[in-house]
Amino acid sequence: MKVKFGRSLAIAITIGTGLLVLANFFVRNEFLRRVQQTLLDWAMILAAVALLLGAVNVVATHLRKIRGRRPGWAYSLFLLAALGTVVLLGFLDPRGVASPAVSWVFLYVHVPLQATIFALTAFFIASAAYRAFRVRSVDSFIMLVAGIIVLLGQVPLGQAIWDRIAAAKDWILAYPSTGGARGIILGVALGTILTGLRVLLGIDRPHVK
């Protein structure tokens, strides 16, 4: 009985909250505006706490890995050591994340490493371009031609090869590509509306398990 009541209460809170926030978009009312702002403040706080919970979960997971001496536990040890060091540097300086030490770690360790890993995708793209971008039909041929035009139209080299390639690239991006992307966006929007309505009407209850 308690479980049923609690579940119903959670559903009622969800629907009521959603309707209040939604009503503020259509009705200009000071009370509704304040309610919406309060709820949004709570949501932002919860999002920040969720980030903190994620960090705690990372620590717990790697601690278990180290205790169990599982394969790769040494990497977990380095991860926890780096995390603890950065957190400690942030706490030791009253400027927090703006402290020079934390900024140094971020600028000279985090950013280069992440950019390097992303740059490695160029090799995967090159390999995929050789193996997968094959002309097997008329459709794939059209796609291949469009892809080459956009690739070369993005850079000055393409301009040197054909001076109208940039205009062709703009046309491809402005019409066929935008049409397809807009269809995807409209589909996402319709799905979002439908999902919101189902949650507001209590049909979907992903938050109540």
Place this chain on the structure above:
Amino acid sequence: MIYCPNCGTANRDGSSFCNQCGQRLGGGSKATCPFCGAENPIENIFCDACGAKLAPLVTPGVEEKEKPTLKGLSLPTKPAGDEEGVPDSEAAVPQEPSAPEGEEEIPDWLARLRASLGEASEPAEEPPATEEFAAEVPGEGTELPEEELPDWLRELRAQPAPEEAGEEQVAPAVEEFAAAVPDEGAELPEEELPDWLRELRAQPAPEEEAPAVEEFAAEVPEQESPAEPEAEEVAPPVATPALAEQPEAEAPTAGIPALSEGEQPAAEVEPLAAWLQEEGPVILELSEEEMAEGGKEAPPVALGPDVPAWLETLASGAAVLPEELGPVLPTPGKPTPEEVGLERAAIPSWLEVLRPGRKREEGEEAPAEEPVETEGMLEGVRGALRLVPNIDPGPDQFVRAVSAAATVTPAHAETLTQVLARSTASSVRPRTVPVPRRERGLPWLAFLLLLAAVLIPLVAPGLVPGGALVPSARSAGDFAAQVQSLPPGAKVLISFDYDPSVSTELDWPVREVINDLKAKGATLLVMSTTPTGPGLAARMGLADTATLLGYLPGQEMGLQRLATSFSGAFLVDYQGRSVDEAALGVRSLGDMALIITAASSQDTVRWWVEQVGSQLNTPICAIVSGAIEPSVRPYYSSGQLTGLVSGWVGGLAYRQAISPDASLDAQGKAAVEAQSLGHLAIVVLIVLGNLAYWGKRLFGGRS
């Protein structure tokens, strides 16, 4: 259902072997039409050639359909051949033309018995099998047109039937059977008789009838016969009304296949009406004393002229049973087998237990009052064998029984321990798919091309054709126009919404835009919707010229909150100082002259457009990576984004739009040339891949 081509038993769909006779039921089996001889697929119910019904003519009733014969349950199954072979009183006997439709046809002696009982009994319901059969038989008096008749029927009609007068309306199957079974009183030539009938004629009739009677008597439950032990061994033949209905032509036992344990005689199942079940025991009107006497001569019972002679003989007690029935029904004056030195055959104990009507051993407790069947064919019968619990234990009971019976030996335990101790990891190594020889050099080729794209601009700047030739981009021009239109001191919000991974692509155009904004004297507020954004913004040297608000959590919810109130979204800035709206001169995003988002994800751009742009009239421009440009371009095309800069090349176009005479420095030129060569390398690889593909297709392995 799949009907067995051998015995006709209905088997479950998908059965491979017949449940009754073990015949293979495969796709290669053929069902031969009994009328035209054509071979049909085993699944056919009707013949493809002549339309005759291949399945048993008497289909299962409703109850049988609900309880199909299950393979492996050892339940008694009634082959279709039995239904046809055993003369059914309804299906096999030719219908009397004078019988009114819908009225049960009963012999005169039975009608007289009914009248003597004075019971207004209701006519028995016609069994479903008869209904279906009646549906196949043309109605009485109806004459189908000649062209609608199948060939075999026309041929049959063309032949003069022996008793055509009374059997014109009989269905073909009945007609055929009627032709095979001699009518009462009709005398067929000796050579036309089947072998079994000739053998029967050669033997004295009473000896042939007795085994069937004894066999059926064994099926009668104990409660239906008097309780005296001697009388239980053999129920008086006339106590079985179903048998009493048998015409004389059906009496020979050779025509009735032996019934196995638990199997019920076909004639007992359906024609037995409820009123007849109640009247059955009354027909005899034998006292218990008379039953106990057994071998004594029973009083003559007047059963009427319709009762077959063999049945009257049995009823009068004048029948002479065969010798094997002697111990069961001793003949007066004849020595029993024990007396002549013969030993009684031993019945296995398990069969003795199952035998209905057996004598209880001394000391054995009398069974409790056994339940009466309330439904099904055995309705009203007491003490029927409970087949399902005894024979079909169900999977759970079977597993328990097997587990209980299994003896665990040390060898078993050792084997089990070894199996459990084995690693769960697969011992089979995944097979490595060999890379074709011509593709083994591909990684090196890609690596060399990309390395050349990076090194050539650094080693030999200006070598790449095109150089820093800036492609035109209208979206970048709109962005530049938006920046140039800002009044001095205009408040501009810049959101660093990209990751460090694309910082090398976006840092330069963002820096160019910030420099122009500084030149315009704009008041800059810098924030981020990603945790790493404030760190990237701090690299731009904005600490003294801009307000770093820091990270805004909550994604679209945070932007929604920011659209309504600035201080509510940011309590402190990146430096930890409290955000003062009055000092900033900004209360909400509506006070901003321009919003610029530098994003590496299309979702971030969408959040800005949906949560901020839809509520405010503040123009929004975006600086995005080249990878997401096609995804965000619809927002620019619709006017929701007033300007769009995409990557390095977009930054060049923006710079070209701001100051056409401006030139790139050496690092900028090297970056643009490297990007040009990188794109060219990808195009070359695509072309090479297609050449190899089409070479292989056109020239096979020689490519």
